Amino acid sequence: MIYITRKASFNAAHKLARPDWDDEKNNAFYGKCANPNWHGHNYWLYVTVKGEVDPETGFLVDLKWLKDVMNTYVVDKVDHKNLNLDVDFMKGILASTENLAIAVWEQLYAPIAESGAILHSVKIYETENNFVEYLG
Amino acid sequence: MIYITRKASFNAAHKLARPDWDDEKNNAFYGKCANPNWHGHNYWLYVTVKGEVDPETGFLVDLKWLKDVMNTYVVDKVDHKNLNLDVDFMKGILASTENLAIAVWEQLYAPIAESGAILHSVKIYETENNFVEYLG
Amino acid sequence: MIYITRKASFNAAHKLARPDWDDEKNNAFYGKCANPNWHGHNYWLYVTVKGEVDPETGFLVDLKWLKDVMNTYVVDKVDHKNLNLDVDFMKGILASTENLAIAVWEQLYAPIAESGAILHSVKIYETENNFVEYLG
Amino acid sequence: MIYITRKASFNAAHKLARPDWDDEKNNAFYGKCANPNWHGHNYWLYVTVKGEVDPETGFLVDLKWLKDVMNTYVVDKVDHKNLNLDVDFMKGILASTENLAIAVWEQLYAPIAESGAILHSVKIYETENNFVEYLG
Amino acid sequence: MIYITRKASFNAAHKLARPDWDDEKNNAFYGKCANPNWHGHNYWLYVTVKGEVDPETGFLVDLKWLKDVMNTYVVDKVDHKNLNLDVDFMKGILASTENLAIAVWEQLYAPIAESGAILHSVKIYETENNFVEYLG
Amino acid sequence: MIYITRKASFNAAHKLARPDWDDEKNNAFYGKCANPNWHGHNYWLYVTVKGEVDPETGFLVDLKWLKDVMNTYVVDKVDHKNLNLDVDFMKGILASTENLAIAVWEQLYAPIAESGAILHSVKIYETENNFVEYLG
Numbered sequence: 057m058i059y060i061t062r063k064a065s066f067n068a069a070h071k072l073a074r075p076d077w078d079d080e081k082n083n084a085f086y087g088k089c090a091n092p093n094w095h096g097h098n099y100w101l102y103v104t105v106k107g108e109v110d111p112e113t114g115f116l117v118d119l120k121w122l123k124d125v126m127n128t129y130v131v132d133k134v135d136h137k138n139l140n141l142d143v144d145f146m147k148g149i150l151a152s153t154e155n156l157a158i159a160v161w162e163q164l165y166a167p168i169a170e171s172g173a174i175l176h177s178v179k180i181y182e183t184e185n186n187f188v189e190y191l192g
Numbered sequence: 193m194i195y196i197t198r199k200a201s202f203n204a205a206h207k208l209a210r211p212d213w214d215d216e217k218n219n220a221f222y223g224k225c226a227n228p229n230w231h232g233h234n235y236w237l238y239v240t241v242k243g244e245v246d247p248e249t250g251f252l253v254d255l256k257w258l259k260d261v262m263n264t265y266v267v268d269k270v271d272h273k274n275l276n277l278d279v280d281f282m283k284g285i286l287a288s289t290e291n292l293a294i295a296v297w298e299q300l301y302a303p304i305a306e307s308g309a310i311l312h313s314v315k316i317y318e319t320e321n322n323f324v325e326y327l328g
Numbered sequence: 329m330i331y332i333t334r335k336a337s338f339n340a341a342h343k344l345a346r347p348d349w350d351d352e353k354n355n356a357f358y359g360k361c362a363n364p365n366w367h368g369h370n371y372w373l374y375v376t377v378k379g380e381v382d383p384e385t386g387f388l389v390d391l392k393w394l395k396d397v398m399n400t401y402v403v404d405k406v407d408h409k410n411l412n413l414d415v416d417f418m419k420g421i422l423a424s425t426e427n428l429a430i431a432v433w434e435q436l437y438a439p440i441a442e443s444g445a446i447l448h449s450v451k452i453y454e455t456e457n458n459f460v461e462y463l464g
Numbered sequence: 465m466i467y468i469t470r471k472a473s474f475n476a477a478h479k480l481a482r483p484d485w486d487d488e489k490n491n492a493f494y495g496k497c498a499n500p501n502w503h504g505h506n507y508w509l510y511v512t513v514k515g516e517v518d519p520e521t522g523f524l525v526d527l528k529w530l531k532d533v534m535n536t537y538v539v540d541k542v543d544h545k546n547l548n549l550d551v552d553f554m555k556g557i558l559a560s561t562e563n564l565a566i567a568v569w570e571q572l573y574a575p576i577a578e579s580g581a582i583l584h585s586v587k588i589y590e591t592e593n594n595f596v597e598y599l600g
Numbered sequence: 601m602i603y604i605t606r607k608a609s610f611n612a613a614h615k616l617a618r619p620d621w622d623d624e625k626n627n628a629f630y631g632k633c634a635n636p637n638w639h640g641h642n643y644w645l646y647v648t649v650k651g652e653v654d655p656e657t658g659f660l661v662d663l664k665w666l667k668d669v670m671n672t673y674v675v676d677k678v679d680h681k682n683l684n685l686d687v688d689f690m691k692g693i694l695a696s697t698e699n700l701a702i703a704v705w706e707q708l709y710a711p712i713a714e715s716g717a718i719l720h721s722v723k724i725y726e727t728e729n730n731f732v733e734y735l736g
Numbered sequence: 737m738i739y740i741t742r743k744a745s746f747n748a749a750h751k752l753a754r755p756d757w758d759d760e761k762n763n764a765f766y767g768k769c770a771n772p773n774w775h776g777h778n779y780w781l782y783v784t785v786k787g788e789v790d791p792e793t794g795f796l797v798d799l800k801w802l803k804d805v806m807n808t809y810v811v812d813k814v815d816h817k818n819l820n821l822d823v824d825f826m827k828g829i830l831a832s833t834e835n836l837a838i839a840v841w842e843q844l845y846a847p848i849a850e851s852g853a854i855l856h857s858v859k860i861y862e863t864e865n866n867f868v869e870y871l872g
Binding site for chain 4: 609611612613614632633635637638639640641642679680681682685686727728
Binding site: 694 | 737738739740741742743744784789792793794795796799800
């Protein structure tokens with residue numbers, strides 16, 4: 057069993073606010089993250105897959121293939137987008153890093169499984185100072 | 193003459209789009225940076241001041257004072273904000289990193305001059321891969 | 329189960345030396361880390377907690393709360409301090425990174441448990457080239 | 465149980481190409497990594513060992529000793545070398561990061577076990593954007 | 601006058617050795633960098649241009665255009681290549697970082713001048729610990 | 737004219753306090769940096785030299801030679817030391833980063849001049865968030 061990780065990044069706007077709470081309640085709970093006019097981040101996404109090394113090729117997965125999967129199912133949908141408004145797989149979900157990591161996992165699990173490798177971890181940095189990891 | 197630099201960061205939303213251009217023209221020129229629903233960044237701000245070291249204190253400037261100036265005149269106004277909508281010193285200015293660096297310089301020059309030190313450089317990273325420096 | 333991590337930093341002095349060993353023996357074992365006049369580091373502290381995402385708020389824990397806990401129980405006690413002389417929770421403990429990580433775990437476990445989340449990992453970087461992780 | 469990690473780096477040339485495939489087939493599978501005239505990387509190696517802290521010394525292992533082991537068994541053999549041509553423990557092995565991580569594990573397991581600590585993980589970054597971890 | 605910088609990276613093999621010196625002399629002068637079987641690096645390239653901000657667009661230069669110029673004239677020619685064997689603009693030039701920075705400058709100066717901006721600096725990191733800057 | 741930079745690091749203890757001020761005055765001015773029991777940092781030192789590339793060797797200076805000069809005149813004297821107590825070239829000098837950068841410049845200028853290259857800049861990071869540069 058070996059683990060290989062590929063990093064990507066995307067730049068997105070979001071806010072933390074429940075639509076069924078008023079501004080006062082959202083501000084009280086989410087603080088400056090609830091700014092109605094949005095704020096944003098340079099997110100870093102680390103996707104780790106696990107499996108056996110193919111003895112013929114020396115690869116667990118082809119990283120160009122993994123990059124393409126990450127771009128198709130995640131990065132192209134979130135880069136230079138608004139996580140609350142523009143992203144199909146985040147519709148109706150509060151755009152916390154926790155929820156984003158879970159949603160990215162769900163986007164990637166099946167496409168990666170087609171390669172024979174298994175998705176092990178989705179890790180998302182919102183800033184250099186905080187990140188979330190989801191292992192399924 | 194010695195130079196001292198302090199780094200700060202802020203997380204903001206913005207878009208690159210001229211209000212007097214339609215969406216098609218903005219998209220053609222600014223590409224995905226023109227997304228009408230915004231995107232965002234973790235900006236890094238480096239402020240460099242220059243001057244003589246005070247022989248009594250060993251300081252060019254007190255970095256806690258410089259941090260306070262940077263927070264009061266810049267960081268508190270842009271962190272978790274929308275650069276196009278929420279920031280007084282960016283009103284009517286296209287929110288490119290070039291224009292932001294010039295505007296931040298203008299915010300900081302006079303307050304820093306009060307300390308006897310001179311603002312030397314404002315450098316802003318929009319991402320790890322691109323940054324702007326303005327020397328006045 | 330999801331994992332969220334917050335990073336903090338602190339700047340501290342320490343030395344590696346047993347008080348019941350003489351200088352020669354401490355130098356022989358701990359090398360330059362035993363310098364009697366101390367040396368120091370910019371430590372990075374990563375605290376990871378685990379648990380379930382609250383479906384109402386989208387949070388595992390409020391990171392502002394976690395930051396406050398880390399500051400109150402650890403950072404305020406070690407930042408700009410001498411780990412051997414100034415820190416209550418390191419009294420009588422050799423100030424290796426291993427021992428520091430265990431002591432930080434013991435400081436944080438109960439306060440974090442009050443939130444319903446569980447402390448998963450304390451990771452401390454002494455330099456960019458070495459770090460210790462403690463999982464309890 | 466505690467985990468301590470030491471980082472090293474080495475600069476090496478390599479290519480990804482099976483000697484029993486012709487250039488066309490290697491190019492089709494490995495892309496630009498198959499360039500017959502080689503390319504290279506600044507590799508980062510993270511070695512993690514686990515065990516109990518020695519109550520007398522406060523150490524899991526002496527990091528100077530671990531550094532020496534890493535240099536003797538790995539870094540001195542690969543730094544400023546060609547992974548395909550110059551490295552005894554990579555003879556006959558395709559120089560993918562997966563295979564390199566496994567081979568480094570095999571180099572380090574026994575020497576580290578002599579200290580009483582146990583090798584837990586070998587992690588190798590080929591670039592900032594991809595890395596492999598092997599846990600044995 | 602404002603300065604904007606774009607970063608790129610490329611992974612290449614090279615060696616430091618004069619073809620008119622024998623191995624002994626090359627080893628004596630260049631040390632392990634003269635390894636006949638090559639070694640390699642993840643190079644980082646920072647290209648800084650200077651000029652006036654266009655008041656209509658808020659841009660000094662379009663960074664997508666600058667990225668394309670850097671790719672066409674430099675990155676595509678050196679990435680996953682051997683600097684001594686594969687790169688037209690390094691033919692007959694010893695592949696030190698100093699010479700590489702000067703050669704990259706000469707590749708980029710004219711194409712960048714076509715935009716109206718002026719090439720200010722080419723900075724190349726060979727490792728995290730050493731880099732060269734050339735200002736023309 | 738070309739510029740080449742080499743990075744080193746050292747881990748040291750220090751405090752900011754004038755011996756002719758009492759604790760109260762030192763605390764009032766230097767804040768937590770005046771802690772009588774010291775604190776410390778992982779300092780990063782960047783030394784930049786300038787000159788002409790030797791057409792025979794492709795080098796401005798031999799980086800191994802520059803590393804040796806930096807170690808002999810600076811790093812070996814400050815690493816794992818107390819900047820206030822242990823360092824000959826800091827005797828009687830308040831251990832601010834400004835004063836340290838000037839003192840390092842004075843240590844390095846003459847030895848580097850012997851190579852024919854010229855010391856251009858000494859830059860010292862006290863933390864990731866602040867650094868001083870001295871150009872002589």
